[in-house]
Amino acid sequence: MATKENSVNLVLRNGRVIDPALGLDAVVDVLIENGSIAEVSAEIELGAEKLSQFEQIDASGKWIVPGLIDMHVHLREPGEEYKETISSGTQAAAAGGFTSVACMPNTHPVNDCAAVTQYILEKAREEGSCRVFPVGAISRGIEGKNIAEYGELRAAGAAAVSDDGRPVMNSLLMRRALEYAKTFDLLVISHCEDLDLSSAGLMNEGPVSTRLGMRGIPRAAEEVMVARDILLAELTGSRLHLAHISTAGSVALIREGKNRGVHVSAETAPHYFTLNEELVCSFDPVYKVNPPLRRAEDVEAIKAALDDGTLDVIASDHAPHTSVEKDLEFEYAANGMIGLESSLPLILRLIREGVLTPLEAVAKVSHNPARILAIPFGTLRKGVAADLTLIDPEVKYTIDVNRFKSKSRNCPFDGMEVQGRAVMTLVGGRVVFSAS
Ligand code: DOR
Numbered sequence: 001m002a003t004k005e006n007s008v009n010l011v012l013r014n015g016r017v018i019d020p021a022l023g024l025d026a027v028v029d030v031l032i033e034n035g036s037i038a039e040v041s042a043e044i045e046l047g048a049e050k051l052s053q054f055e056q057i058d059a060s061g062k063w064i065v066p067g068l069i070d071m072h073v074h075l076r077e078p079g080e081e082y083k084e085t086i087s088s089g090t091q092a093a094a095a096g097g098f099t100s101v102a103c104m105p106n107t108h109p110v111n112d113c114a115a116v117t118q119y120i121l122e123k124a125r126e127e128g129s130c131r132v133f134p135v136g137a138i139s140r141g142i143e144g145k146n147i148a149e150y151g152e153l154r155a156a157g158a159a160a161v162s163d164d165g166r167p168v169m170n171s172l173l174m175r176r177a178l179e180y181a182k183t184f185d186l187l188v189i190s191h192c193e194d195l196d197l198s199s200a201g202l203m204n205e206g207p208v209s210t211r212l213g214m215r216g217i218p219r220a221a222e223e224v225m226v227a228r229d230i231l232l233a234e235l236t237g238s239r240l241h242l243a244h245i246s247t248a249g250s251v252a253l254i255r256e257g258k259n260r261g262v263h264v265s266a267e268t269a270p271h272y273f274t275l276n277e278e279l280v281c282s283f284d285p286v287y288k289v290n291p292p293l294r295r296a297e298d299v300e301a302i303k304a305a306l307d308d309g310t311l312d313v314i315a316s317d318h319a320p321h322t323s324v325e326k327d328l329e330f331e332y333a334a335n336g337m338i339g340l341e342s343s344l345p346l347i348l349r350l351i352r353e354g355v356l357t358p359l360e361a362v363a364k365v366s367h368n369p370a371r372i373l374a375i376p377f378g379t380l381r382k383g384v385a386a387d388l389t390l391i392d393p394e395v396k397y398t399i400d401v402n403r404f405k406s407k408s409r410n411c412p413f414d415g416m417e418v419q420g421r422a423v424m425t426l427v428g429g430r431v432v433f434s435a436s
Contacts, residue, residue: 008035008386008429011044015059015390019066020363021379030064032386035429040380059390062423065362066378067099067130067387069369070340072164072189072243072267072315075101075132078119079108084320084407086120087127091405092318092340094433097422099387100131100377101318101340102369105142106165112137112148114156121157129432130425131387133159133373135189138177142166147177154184159373162189164243167225169195174229178238187373189241192225192250193291202331204277204292212281214330217292223249230257233264241372242266244317246291248301255310265372267313270346271337273302273355275412285326285333286412289319303355306364313372314364316343320408338411341404345418348393352419390424392435397421 010032017040018025024040031039031046031054046054070093076084084092086103093101103120105111111120117134124132136153140146142163150161161181168174168190181188198221203209205216226242230253233240245251245268254266271289276296279287287293305311319336326333347365350356356364370378377387401414425433 009033009054010057010429011046011054012057012059012064012390015062015064017064017380018358018362019380020359020367021066022381025359030380030388032429035386037380037382037384037386039382061392061394063358063391063393064380065389065391066366066380067425067427068097068344068365068389069100069378070098070316070318070343070365071102071313071369071373072269073101073103073318073340074106074320074336075103076107076320077123078116082407083322086123086132088405088407089318089320089340090124090129090132094129094425095405095422096340096342097344097389097391097425098130098340099389099425099427100133100375102133102135102159102373104135104162104164105137110137110142111135112140112142114152117153117156117158130427133375135159135164136161138163138168138188139173144168144170144173147173147180150180150184150186154186158186159375160187160189160241162191162243164189164191167191167193167195171228171232175232175236178232178236178240182236182238185374187239187241189243190225190229191243192222192229194221194224197221197224201292202288203280204294206277206295208277208280214280219247219249219294219298222247222291223253226250226253230254230262230264234260234262237263240264244269244272244291245311246272246294246298246302248298251301251305251310255305258310265312265368266310267315268302268306268311269315269317270339270343271412273299273306273350274346279412280330283330285328285330286337286410288330288333288335289337290335303350306350307355312364312368314343314347315369316340320406321410322408326410336410338404338406338408341406342399342411342413344391344422345399345420346413348420349418386426386429388426389422391420392423393420395419395421
């Protein structure tokens with residue numbers, strides 16, 4: 001597909017536009033003028049004068065969706081640039097079809113102050129291939145002891161606060177965080193884990209962990225914190241988002257909380273609807289992640305919760321580690337998997353399995369994260385920045401980590417046969433990725 005790099009005046013012809021915010025699923029044209037959406041309709045006519053200024057792209061057979069948004073990514077910069085940088089991580093994002101990512105604060109130093117937030121934003125402006133929304137820390141140093149300065153973080157550009165990577169164990173601190181965040185209209189993203197229950201666990205607790213002789217992490221380690229945080233969101237009336245949900249019990253609690261009217265949203269990651277704990281029998285540390293891969297029943301419950309809307313968002317929890325941290329005995333390996341360049345085909349699989357409609361799938365990875373983060377993207381409505389992703393839904397290929405833009409290789413989906421991928425990613429009308 002021929003493109004003019006950095007073009008901001010474009011017409012995409014005959015693509016299947018799938019935009020849940022507009023309730024639109026139809027084959028139409030998309031006109032991008034000066035980097036913004038100017039029109040979405042059938043057979044857009046360009047006068048002779050405009051024709052010369054607008055590049056035309058034939059999108060027939062392709063899907064055109066609002067740019068994908070991954071609201072849970074670890075970019076590792078500052079501090080662990082050998083694993084990933086803002087440059088490499090956003091290149092990986094663009095190649096995976098993402099136009100925006102929210103990056104977690106467990107960097108070195110932790111993003112718990114304006115200086116680090118500003119650093120990330122500046123680096124993203126200079127070197128980024130997509131938009132970057134820094135998430136500030138809930139507590140200073142993500143130590144769970146003292147609340148960070150949310151006013152300062154908000155003013156510097158933080159989109160939300162989270163201690164992701166670690167839970168906030170102290171319930172009073174979590175209550176104060178929710179109250180304090182509310183005064184700045186900041187979203188609180190919770191990593192739900194009771195550290196006393198998860199203790200030194202390595203995988204999901206159950207018959208498989210017993211058989212392998214590995215210390216287990218009970219599902220309750222996640223669920224007690226999901227329950228606590230829903231109660232605290234109810235108490236404070238604050239905006240709460242639950243990260244990387246992995247169990248049937250968590251899903252039941254969220255469903256019940258939402259039915260009660262609590263202002264809570266939740267995400268899961270592709271590994272929790274695609275993989276289960278049996279894979280740990282290989283002792284391959286690529287399957288080590290926190291929360292851990294769960295039972296087959298949990299995988300089914302996660303899919304059902306995506307289907308019925310209990311889970312609003314699919315986010316990758318892209319967690320790059322090099323072989324230094326990963327290629328060790330299971331016990332000593334770091335937790336985490338990369339996902340920016342494998343999420344989309346796994347989400348498309350949910351459509352083919354009948355779990356999600358195309359409109360629902362796009363909502364989980366574009367419209368809903370935009371709404372939850374309160375950022376003005378996730379739609380192709382006239383006037384918004386032209387962030388969009390062109391998807392070839394038919395192409396079949398094998399995931400190959402060696403072709404990834406990410407600096408890390410810890411992807412459990414390496415070698416998997418999949419269907420569908422991003423072929424072009426546009427941010428503000430600019431082509432930031434184009435498949436060759
Ligand atoms: O597996 C994980 N890796 N879970 C987390 O919560 C943190 C992440 C990381 O930062 O590596």
